[in-house]
Amino acid sequence: MLNRSHDAAASMSMTLAEKILARASGRQRVRPGDIVTCGVDLAMMHDSSGPRRLAPMLEELGVDVWDPGKTVVITDHFVGESDALSVQIQELTRNWAGERRLRGYHEAQGICHVVLPERGHLRPGMFVVGGDSHSTTGGAFGCFMTGLGATDMAGVLATGSTWMRVPETLRVRVDGILDDGVAAKDIVLFLCHEIGINGAGYMAAEYTGSGVTAMAMDERMVLANMAVELGAKCGIVAPDDTTCDWLAGVGVDVDDADDWQSDADATVARDITIDAAGLTPQVAAPHSPENSAPVDTHTGTAIDQAYIGACTGAKLDDLRMVARIVDGRRVADGVRFFVAPASLRIADQAEREGTLESLRASGATILHSACGACIGLGPARLGAGEVGISSSSRNFQGRMGDPSSQTYLSSPYTVAASALAGCIADPRGYL
Amino acid sequence: MNAPGRAWVYGDDINTDLLAPAAYLKGSMEDLASHCLEDLDADFAACAREGDVFVAGENLGIGSSREQAPQALQILGIRTVLAKSFGRIFYRNALNLGMPTLVCPHADRIRSGDRLRVDAAAGVVHNLSTGEDLACESLPDHLLEMVSDGGLIPHLKKKLV
Ligand code: SF4
Numbered sequence: 001m002l003n004r005s006h007d008a009a010a011s012m013s014m015t016l017a018e019k020i021l022a023r024a025s026g027r028q029r030v031r032p033g034d035i036v037t038c039g040v041d042l043a044m045m046h047d048s049s050g051p052r053r054l055a056p057m058l059e060e061l062g063v064d065v066w067d068p069g070k071t072v073v074i075t076d077h078f079v080g081e082s083d084a085l086s087v088q089i090q091e092l093t094r095n096w097a098g099e100r101r102l103r104g105y106h107e108a109q110g111i112c113h114v115v116l117p118e119r120g121h122l123r124p125g126m127f128v129v130g131g132d133s134h135s136t137t138g139g140a141f142g143c144f145m146t147g148l149g150a151t152d153m154a155g156v157l158a159t160g161s162t163w164m165r166v167p168e169t170l171r172v173r174v175d176g177i178l179d180d181g182v183a184a185k186d187i188v189l190f191l192c193h194e195i196g197i198n199g200a201g202y203m204a205a206e207y208t209g210s211g212v213t214a215m216a217m218d219e220r221m222v223l224a225n226m227a228v229e230l231g232a233k234c235g236i237v238a239p240d241d242t243t244c245d246w247l248a249g250v251g252v253d254v255d256d257a258d259d260w261q262s263d264a265d266a267t268v269a270r271d272i273t274i275d276a277a278g279l280t281p282q283v284a285a286p287h288s289p290e291n292s293a294p295v296d297t298h299t300g301t302a303i304d305q306a307y308i309g310a311c312t313g314a315k316l317d318d319l320r321m322v323a324r325i326v327d328g329r330r331v332a333d334g335v336r337f338f339v340a341p342a343s344l345r346i347a348d349q350a351e352r353e354g355t356l357e358s359l360r361a362s363g364a365t366i367l368h369s370a371c372g373a374c375i376g377l378g379p380a381r382l383g384a385g386e387v388g389i390s391s392s393s394r395n396f397q398g399r400m401g402d403p404s405s406q407t408y409l410s411s412p413y414t415v416a417a418s419a420l421a422g423c424i425a426d427p428r429g430y431l
Numbered sequence: 432m433n434a435p436g437r438a439w440v441y442g443d444d445i446n447t448d449l450l451a452p453a454a455y456l457k458g459s460m461e462d463l464a465s466h467c468l469e470d471l472d473a474d475f476a477a478c479a480r481e482g483d484v485f486v487a488g489e490n491l492g493i494g495s496s497r498e499q500a501p502q503a504l505q506i507l508g509i510r511t512v513l514a515k516s517f518g519r520i521f522y523r524n525a526l527n528l529g530m531p532t533l534v535c536p537h538a539d540r541i542r543s544g545d546r547l548r549v550d551a552a553a554g555v556v557h558n559l560s561t562g563e564d565l566a567c568e569s570l571p572d573h574l575l576e577m578v579s580d581g582g583l584i585p586h587l588k589k590k591l592v
Contacts (some may be wrong), residue, residue: 154584
């Protein structure tokens with residue numbers, strides 16, 4: 001009897017990702033492997049994969065956006081570029097958005113994954129699709145948010161729904177508190193090395209544990225953002241007081257956070273536990289995030305450029321990490337140091353509190369709040385044979401510049417310390 | 432079943448930046464396609480022909496969501512994509528474009544230049560050069576139907592009228 005009732009309870013338990021997909025597909029419960037059709041609560045797209053590619057497909061289908069009130073367009077990829085094609089793409093995007101009463105159109109306000117929550121578009125329990133792989137970032141707010149390509153997005157805009165294979169869950173437990181000078185980025189780089197670049201392929205990566213509970217939203221966003229580097233369909237953190245306080249700050253009141261938690265006895269496919277206190281700063285060598293190793297493997301490697309940017313590594317807390325390292329110091333001779341704050345709001349706040357001033361005083365050049373060098377555009381593009389260290393998420397060959405350039409990835413702390421040293425350096429010596 | 436095509440075989444971790452370099456994303460698809468894989472194999476874009484089969488190892492198409500990655504392959508004539516495993520967005524994108532895209536656990540038994548006949552519905556690759564048949568994971572029915580309609584847009588067109 002006891003056993004049976006336990007089984008019955010277990011068969012009803014679900015992970016957070018499963019609960020959201022069950023709700024979005026109108027089912028009582030879903031199991032990993034089920035293929036379900038989900039109603040989309042919000043569709044987000046940017047200037048590269050958005051209207052310029054979708055509009056012709058919608059025209060061919062003879063339909064328009066199913067629900068402009070659930071559609072958000074944010075320009076970030078070709079922002080700050082002044083060539084004719086970029087200007088043309090901005091114009092097309094602006095006009096397309098202008099012709100529809102969209103829930104949001106945010107032009108040149110920052111990188112989509114950061115602007116989306118900042119403008120109050122996300123809340124726990126939502127099923128959200130984004131026309132960009134790092135759409136997993138939204139999972140930091142307790143959403144199931146995943147990336148789709150352009151044709152898939154056209155299908156969503158035409159019908160308001162899309163199919164999903166319900167993912168198994170990989171549970172990453174972060175136990176304890178990170179040492180000073182070690183950040184969420186180090187956790188996720190460590191994971192890339194531990195399980196490989198597609199090690200969570202098709203799965204939901206749920207981050208839990210005391211180390212995650214202790215993290216501010218900016219840091220949780222890094223974990224969710226780079227879930228895609230693990231191959232995951234989504235990265236997710238269950239909402240708690242930190243989530244609700246942050247959302248209240250952008251005008252989103254949450255009263256159902258308790259509904260959006262994994263059941264304690266839910267089945268997960270894999271458990272990984274990370275001892276936060278034992279973790280050292282990590283650096284990923286070219287040309288893959290999975291080439292991560294403790295920073296001392298690479299200390300002393302000379303660099304031409306240090307870059308703080310992208311949806312991954314240029315939020316307010318990231319800029320504050322950099323300021324803690326560089327305040328009152330100067331960047332090494334011969335090193336270019338670029339900082340592209342992830343959004344205008346972040347840049348504003350960093351300006352007001354003096355963070356940007358301290359970065360400038362150290363020799364940093366502040367760039368547009370856009371994707372920029374993360375996709376090899378703008379003044380921080382790496383030249384032939386150059387070596388860079390970056391707080392962004394991908395160091396694939398040629399991504400950040402010339403195919404012969406080399407990009408190392410690390411936390412903002414480590415990028416900043418390396419800028420000062422002129423070579424890859426352990427930030428813990430600069431705190 | 433597709434007519435036989437020549438195999439182009441590559442290794443693991445072929446990412447979307449290699450398939451569709453960001454520097455050419457703003458321009459025409461034809462121009463972008465001419466730079467497909469140029470950092471890995473300068474011959475590919477110039478020599479791929481209509482009906483060829485793209486074969487890769489683990490994690491084909493990891494990285495960006497850019498649909499231009501499978502679309503570049505399609506423009507160069509690739510009609511079928513086989514890999515041991517895929518980045519999930521690339522997998523969806525390629526199917527949405529109407530390309531049979533199959534998980535083929537033994538893709539490493541195929542050599543560049545082999546002539547392959549791919550039966551997507553049955554989930555089998557016939558290697559006409561070696562006589563070997565390789566099993567693939569079969570596509571779920573809804574995806575098979577979408578691919579046989581020519582991709583998501585033609586499929587939706589049929590359903591929306
Ligand atoms: S900053 Fe980089 S990773 Fe983030 S959305 Fe832009 S291109 Fe993608």
